[in-house]
Amino acid sequence: MTMIEHNNLEEYQDPVNYDLEFGGEEDKYQFYLELARSNPGEVLELACGTGLTTIPLAKAGIKMTGVDISSAMLAHARLKAEGLPVTFIESDARTFESDKRFAMIYLTGNAFQAFLSDQDQIGLLATVHKHLQPGGIFAFETRNPKGTELADEEETGWGSFIDKDGNNVKVSGTQCYDASRQIMHWVTIRDWGNKRTTSRISCRFTDQDVLRSLLTRQGFRIEHQYADWHKTPFTPTASSIISVCRK
Template sequence: MTAHNNLEEYRDPINYDLEFGGETRKYQFYLEWAKASAGEALELACGTGLTTLPLAQAGIAMTGVDIASSMLAYARMKAGNLPVEFIEADARTFRSDKKFAMIYLTGNAFQAFLSDEDQAALFSTVYNHLEPGGRLIFETRNPAGTDLSDEGETIWGQFTDSDGNVVKVSGTQTYDAERSIMHWVTCRDWGDKRTESRIDCRFTTYAALTELLTGYGFRIEHQYADWDRTPFTPSSPLLISVCKKS
């Protein structure tokens, strides 16, 4: 991981939910696959439980793992008596005696694993904790369908914070082609203050990802371009992979 450890975006869990929550089609996508997998599910890099909790509310036995203690504290508060356990751990080194019918990462969390070693450790964790025939599901931005050019500060959007204020969101991007890593700086204008946070994401080509999955013991079942299950094409901005443990 990088010097700032990719955690600057996750210091304010309440406003994180307000900015990034509400992706109902995504939640439904993972719920449908959890039901089809017919067993307990594990979300790695679960954050505040934005996706974990809707599945638990639907009766899926859930475990959520994340490295950010502040995000997990908020997730536990929201969970109440739902059938979910939240564990503070690094997905690269997480160990449990449990085996899961489905393991997933969302929010493009796969791209936070910035080296070959990180990706290898992640896939080893997944393989070791899946039941025979269990599913790995995750999404990642497709470099062939993404503008990777450097950009100065541009407007990205806005959200309403926990105090009812409209927060304007903008940012910059700088791409390290040698390491296939995008450096994003997110700027938030809160009216009375302006904050910045940094995050790095690795872009893995379709061919390299396919080789990785096969090499670590996964068979690709389906690949989609969106949560409505539109078939993936080489120019799709998003790649959602549904894989089975071989």
């Protein structure tokens, strides 16, 4: 995931265990695959990370390009994608340049929220608009502030996963919300049994009305907004806003 604050890159230094913690979202992969098939042509994923979504689409025969700012994540993505119709490029999504024009561009993993200022969001959307074919699809998801608990929280258990060595890793964290900037600061704590590690990440929360206005100003028409990967229509209290737009 492309991140703007330097602290955000802390989450992306261990790509193998990242996949084990965050992989397996089959409903999401299917959503983006169906969307790509509905508008045939090459697809670009911005903030692609280790290719958790890029690679399933490539395995289904979609020609893919993945862009991310993290060299470590991309190195693992390239290993996993050997022999598939996918190219990975290290670049910042706000300034990425290519001669290609894509039938579809998307971000996932709530990557849109990593763009923490108005300038960052506009830079991202300018990249998307420039590289989309006329009539092309732009899709992404973001947490809905009206459907998310934004209060400050002390350390709370978040779950667990099995790491590459077979160890059960307990995951917990804290959150602190800066309402003036609409930015949540999370500290993730992982208990590996023999050690505890921490990493920081910050995400901006943009409400639906502001998001709609921003997209319209940047040259996109919102065709659908969903609450989940099963295409449940968005409601004001849904936890997610999944937006499907057209240039």
